[in-house]
Amino acid sequence: METFWYAAVTVMLAVYVVLDGFDFGVGIVYPFVARTETERRTALVSIGPVWNGNEVWLIASGGLLFFAFPKAYAAGFSGFYLALIIVLWLLIFRGLALELRSHLDHPLWRQFWDLTFAGASLSLAIVFGAALGNLIRGVPLNAEGYFFVALWTDFAPGPKPGILDWYTVLVGLTSVAILALHGANYLAMKTVGELYARATAFARLSGWITVGLTVLTVLAIPVVQPGLARNYTAHPIGYLLPVTGVLALAATLVLRRQQRDAGAFVTLSLFILAMLGSTAWGCYPNILIATSDPMNSLTIFNATAGAPGVVRHRLQLDARVHDRRLPRLLGKSPARSGIVPSRVDESLPRLAPPRRAMRHGKT
């Protein structure tokens, strides 16, 4: 059941990235490809009816995370405090730019909102990418399951990491490149003429940047989070996800060259889904990886809401668990000691589920 919710949250977030990703991408490429007022309006009209609906996926993902894993929601949202509030402000300004630009026919009014729209889209792409980087690198969770990271410290993913370090910034830039490509692909599908020509030129450029940055990001993973490989070693079938991603990106580049706009858009969407899926496969069953003590990691088992169905399942698991303190006494993480029985796999780096008996409150 926990695995189902993990998959559900992952899928919803991935769908969100694909959907809102293209309108973020339109925002990133907007100042470069849309020059005249007519072109700008064409670009905005292309995302006008859909961006709000796309954003609802973020709200729904947040709601689902809160519903399924309240502890992870609480820890993550308070730990990334400043970054999240800044995300909020950027989302608000971006929404305002899209809603209000057409309300007044004055060049300064429109230039101001154009700048806001492009700037907020770019910043959000960086921050969302950096957030993914933080999930991969891990955060300094304490024994109560909370943490707090500043926006940046010394830009190194060491024992006192910030939200921005060289690795997470790298992921952020990768996400800008991918979303710029995504947005340019979308614009290419929706437009003709000079706007189309500039969008496709931009797409080709960002395509190669995407390839370069993605390779760098993947190569850096063993340095910042070697644990991510464990699930792949245990279950090589997981390699299907990154392989799909690579093929999809290659297909995007080819289709892009052949001017097959819809094909390029679809294959890049597949690439995004596959790469996010690969990350989730590597992190499972962790939601927040602890950089300090692996015992402190928040996994799908110790962060659930325990809806009735989930509770029953956990009790079944409990019957097979000896004592979650035992591995720590032995100086080993439960994963490595291999004494924690699991429905998933013994070798997974996860915590034993807490022993739990229910007592009834008032109804």
Place this chain on the structure above:
Amino acid sequence: MASALLYDRLQFATTATFHYLFPQLTMGLALLLLYLRSRALWTGDEHYQQVARFWTKIFALSFAFGVVTGIPLEFQFGTNWAKFSNFAGGVIGQTLAMEGMFAFFLESSFLGLLLFGERRFGPRVQWFAALMLFLGSWLSGYFILATNAWMQHPVAYTVADDGRLFVNSLSGLLTNPWLFWQYAHNMTAAVVTASFAMAALGALYLLSDQHVAHAKTCLRTGVVAGTIACALMIFPTGHGNAKQVFEYQPVKGAAFEGLFRTERGAGLILVGQPNMETMTVDNPLVVPRALSILVYEQLWAKVKGLDAFPRKDWPDNLPLLYYAYHIMAGLGTILVAVMALALLLLRRGRLFTTKPVLWLLMLCAPFPYIATTAGWMTTELGRQPWLVYGLLRTSEGASPLVHSGNALFTLLGFLGLYLLLGLLFLFLIAEMIRHGPLPVNHRPADHATTSSVY
């Protein structure tokens, strides 16, 4: 850490207060729009479609601001109230997720249909979209109020070994006895806000001799709906709410009435200033025994005062709570009187020519907003010192590691942002009112491809 808690509280209060300025108009308008679309469908009169179209645009603007200001609330449960989210997420995660997934999708998609589909679809589809918009927004409100009602009066939960709470009955959570009166009172208040807005705009157009037919429809709709809703505000919904406060949260009731001492035949204080040094109310204007009658329907019933409860369970900002309640109740009474007067004149056919009353209706538009805000302050300040009544104190719910410097930084940021948002909203509404309800084909050219909101 104490100051971080203060900033956390101020930030949530600011966000919630500012957010709720928008949904109260949209939820109320959803009902009035449904009425206008039904009327248009039954009579086939294009005039009602036109009025509905104009108000749908106002609805859309208010809805957009409501969405934009609502997202920070969902975020702040996690960012500022992590311990509360961890403690109660197993319960309120359910209602909040339902609101997000279900009601919100419904609302956004059908609003799109109403805005974009005007030409493509006939009046039947428009009516259906208005119906779904009404259901969506009122359902949205239901899930949010179910969350609040649970914080006021926790039901249907189980405590796990680690102290966290889980829902044990979803239907129990959604049929919380507290919820009934709270929802009825709140939704009626939303209709009051929307009715006053509609009547005020009608009065404005009539006084300035513009869009006269439109103005008269707005006035008729606003005044009739407003009178009904205002009356329902006081009885039975307001009365029902107050009775359940005295039943389940007697200390809150004693605090907002300014009743420091337990009394038989307690009076109802209309005006007066609570004095926290002497534990009395200065300059009181009292209706003798009225409180005992209202709460227990007996002349000499005993009403528990604040002295019956330990000081640590008193709401922590007692004078503000007292004023919030008295502002709500006082304004509620005045608004009933205004609407009743307008209805009387309307029935006699003299409303459209009685300028002083039109002026009064026009100037009254902000007061339902103030009354509603004061009402929410009453219920939320009165819930203190509890975050979840009787289970979790507010001081135990905040994020443990978010320190005051960060919390103050974001609080100031939100204040600036909301000032900007408020000014923009007023500016855009003024622009809409200035342009007035024009027929569809009068839209500027660049809006022709999509709707006027983009």
